Amino acid sequence: MSEIQVQRRxxxxxxxxxxxxxxxxxxxxxxxAGDLTIRVVDAAESHDLNLRYRHKDKPTNVLSFPYxxxxxxxxxxxxxxxxxxxxxxxxxxxxxxxxxxxxxxxxHGCLHLLGYDHEVDAEAEEMERRERLILAGLGxxxxxxxxxxxx
Numbered sequence: 001m002s003e004i005q006v007q008r009r010x011x012x013x014x015x016x017x018x019x020x021x022x023x024x025x026x027x028x029x030x031x032x033a034g035d036l037t038i039r040v041v042d043a044a045e046s047h048d049l050n051l052r053y054r055h056k057d058k059p060t061n062v063l064s065f066p067y068x069x070x071x072x073x074x075x076x077x078x079x080x081x082x083x084x085x086x087x088x089x090x091x092x093x094x095x096x097x098x099x100x101x102x103x104x105x106x107x108h109g110c111l112h113l114l115g116y117d118h119e120v121d122a123e124a125e126e127m128e129r130r131e132r133l134i135l136a137g138l139g140x141x142x143x144x145x146x147x148x149x150x151x
Contacts, residue, residue, distance in 0.1 A: 002029060002077075005037040010084045015040055016102050024103045025080075028110035028134050034075035036113060038082065038106065046083035061086045062105045064112030080109035096143070100135075104143040107134050 004025050006018035016024075021038050041049075046059035053063070060083060067078040082105050091101035111127055118124035132142050 002026065002033050003035045005035075007037060007039040009039065009041045009045060014088060014098060015084055016099060021102075021106050024106040024138060025110050027138055028107040029077075029114070032075075032077075032114060034077035036077040036110070037079045038109070039079060040082050040084050043083055043085040046081065046086060049081055059083050059086050061090060062109045062112075064109045066113050066115075077110075077113045080106070080113065082106070082109065100140045100143065103135060103138060103140050104131065107131055 002025075004022045006021050008015065008018075025036065025038065043059040046063070047057070049063055050056045050058060050060045053065075054060075062083070063081040065079040065081070067076040069076075082102075087101055087105055088098060090096075091098045094101070108127075108131060111130060116123070116127040116130065118127050128144055132144070135141075135143060
């Protein structure tokens with residue numbers, strides 16, 4: 001059984017509920033059990049974390065920090081940080097329903113905690129395939145359809 005904590009550092013308007021994010025994260029984790037935290041932040045905090053850990057001087061939609069420390073009695077998967085400002089701006093820019101984009105960011109972040117990545121084409125294809133399956137199971141459209149120009 002996983003414990004999924006949700007922390008909000010920005011006003012809740014437009015941000016899915018903690019319970020909803022837990023449902024999405026649980027779907028992404030599948031049979032993997034482990035604790036994780038989803039932290040919703042503003043652009044300033046996202047920018048700071050992205051600069052500090054990825055050396056990119058801008059806020060980003062989602063950051064994942066897999067836990068690689070000591071072993072505890074319960075598995076600790078890590079932390080996901082989602083920038084509300086960037087997610088909302090991207091949804092508008094990409095003409096996606098906001099809730100669908102939020103779901104995508106939660107699923108995407110969880111898959112990173114499970115070791116999926118998108119730095120190499122073959123790995124990116126597998127990660128996108130998993131995202132599509134998970135999101136379809138949650139009732140959301142293909143998150144890459146608009147981005148890839150297929151719509």
